[in-house]
Amino acid sequence: MPLDHRLTPEHEELRRTVEQFAHDVVAPAIGDLYERHEFPYGIVAEMGRMGLFGLPFPEEYGGMGGDFLALGIALEELARVDSSVAITLEAGVSLGAMPLYRFGTEEQKRRWLPKLCSGEMLGAFGLTEPEGGSDAGGTRTTAVRDEAAGEWVINGSKCFITNAGTDITGLVTVTAVTGRTPEGKPLISSIIIPSGTPGFTVAPAYSKVGWNASDTRELAFDGVRVPLANLVGEEGRGYAQFLRILDEGRIAISALATGLAQGCVDESVAYARQRHAFGRPIGANQSIQFKIADMEMRAHMARVGWRDAASRLVLGEPFKKQAALAKLYSSTVAVDNARDATQIHGGYGFMNEYPVARMWRDSKILEIGEGTSEVQRMLIARELGLTG
Known part of the structure; x- marks a missing residue:
């Protein structure tokens, strides 16, 4: 059935809040942390105070009472600036806390979830x-x-x-x-x-x-x-449990990949406006314009894909195929956009001081983690009734 992917006022407020946080807090600090291979404890603590680790969990366990769409929105906005921070949140929620929420006993939930939701503890x-x-x-x-x-x-x-x-x-x-x-x-x-x-x-x-x-x-x-x-x-049900967890996690990874793809657009537009060659901004060249237009198209369609899968999950509808489609497409898009953004930046795109260099290094794992692209194709084929 057709789904309305427009954000509610609450979701849009969350999006703007995380967008501002990513630009004001994450962007100034993450370059040095990334190059030193240091975990961003201060950033994670602030994300915890914002309630990001508790977004999709009920308030009775210390959560924010939101949904999986809210988590995806936060992941996308963080990944527009940096994927290390985004994957810390994604793994902490989708892989660390969600198995306990979905399948844990009441005692396990009450013991572990409050600190996981607050960001005081990672799972x-x-x-x-x-x-x-x-x-x-x-x-x-x-x-x-x-x-x-x-x-x-x-x-x-x-x-x-x-x-x-x-x-x-x-x-x-x-x-x-x-x-x-x-x-x-x-x-x-x-x-x-x-x-x-x-x-x-x-x-x-x-x-x-x-x-x-x-x-x-x-x-x-x-x-x-x-x-x-x-x-x-x-x-004996662990296999079935982690299949469910991975189905949900693929939506989250798709949102993260979409954010990286959009971040590549953001950086390329800014660079194309300020970089001059042959007496004019390189963004005045149709070859650059078309490349960036294609990048924006990919990011937009990736966003439609992950929001469709997340909406189905929230509504209690089947979403396995949509999650695999979203993860496969968005991860491919992330790699494509990172490559094109690096090309637009030329030699500067190969310098680690520029965010697109970090995005290029971060993109490839999205085609591997939480189910390779080959696994996604296999799942999609099975959902279409193709076996053997």
């Missing part, structure tokens, strides 16, 4: 493994019941986990094999591991191409023991 989601990225069903991390002690004993490792090793990380929810079906297929469950649990090792931060002011780590579990009550949702 992470441990899914990807060194030998299991797109093939998440190939999980090798195990969790074995010790009934006498009332504990899970967890062994294994995870990689590429966002927000896993900051000073304010409080927990990681990990997927682990907790049994087998009669046919021998793994039963995957989700289990909370609080930071600092003995046997839980957080590796040094990765040296990355982009997202350099965000936190990404490898995790290892060697005989980690946590209470049986740390199980999130039903035992």
Whole structure:
């Protein structure tokens, strides 16, 4: 059914507030943090005070009582300026807190969500493994019941986990094999591991191409023991749970990618107006005008895509296909716009002091994280009834 993507007054007020915050607070500070590979603790704390980490959660758990569309709006506006800050929010909400809200017990929600919603604490989601990225069903991390002690004993490792090793990380929810079906297929469950649990090792931060002011780590579990009550949702339903979480997360990543694409337009328009060559602004050249017009077209259509998927989610309608479409298209658009913005800037686009250089470095991961472009095509084909 056709959906109205115009923002409500409340959503528009949020958009303007985050836009102003991104330009006034994030933009002046993020360049130095990015080059030093430093996590933006001060910015994150201010985002917490603004309520951004609690946007889609009910007030009874410390949230703002908003919806997923509100989260996407905030992510887009942040990513117009910087993606490291945006992915910190996206992962903290979609991957850190959302599994507990969707599938956790009432005790788990009341224990963890208030601090996650306030930004005082970050949560992470441990899914990807060194030998299991797109093939998440190939999980090798195990969790074995010790009934006498009332504990899970967890062994294994995870990689590429966002927000896993900051000073304010409080927990990681990990997927682990907790049994087998009669046919021998793994039963995957989700289990909370609080930071600092003995046997839980957080590796040094990765040296990355982009997202350099965000936190990404490898995790290892060697005989980690946590209470049986740390199980999130039903035992053996972890696979189905994370599929739902990833469907929602793809909408959030699409909003982030749209923001990066729009940021490339913003920077290119400004540069084309002030940069002169052969006696006039380069923006007077039709070749530059057409390139920027194409960039704006892509960003606009990406926005339509993620808002359509988010609106369906909010209305309780099926949204899996729309989320995959939005994620596939917007991530492609982000890469295309970052490339074109760099070209418009010429040699300056290759200098890290210019935001488009950061956007170029940050764009490629959007075609990989939370489901590669190939996985999105596979999901779309399946939703169209194509199997095998």
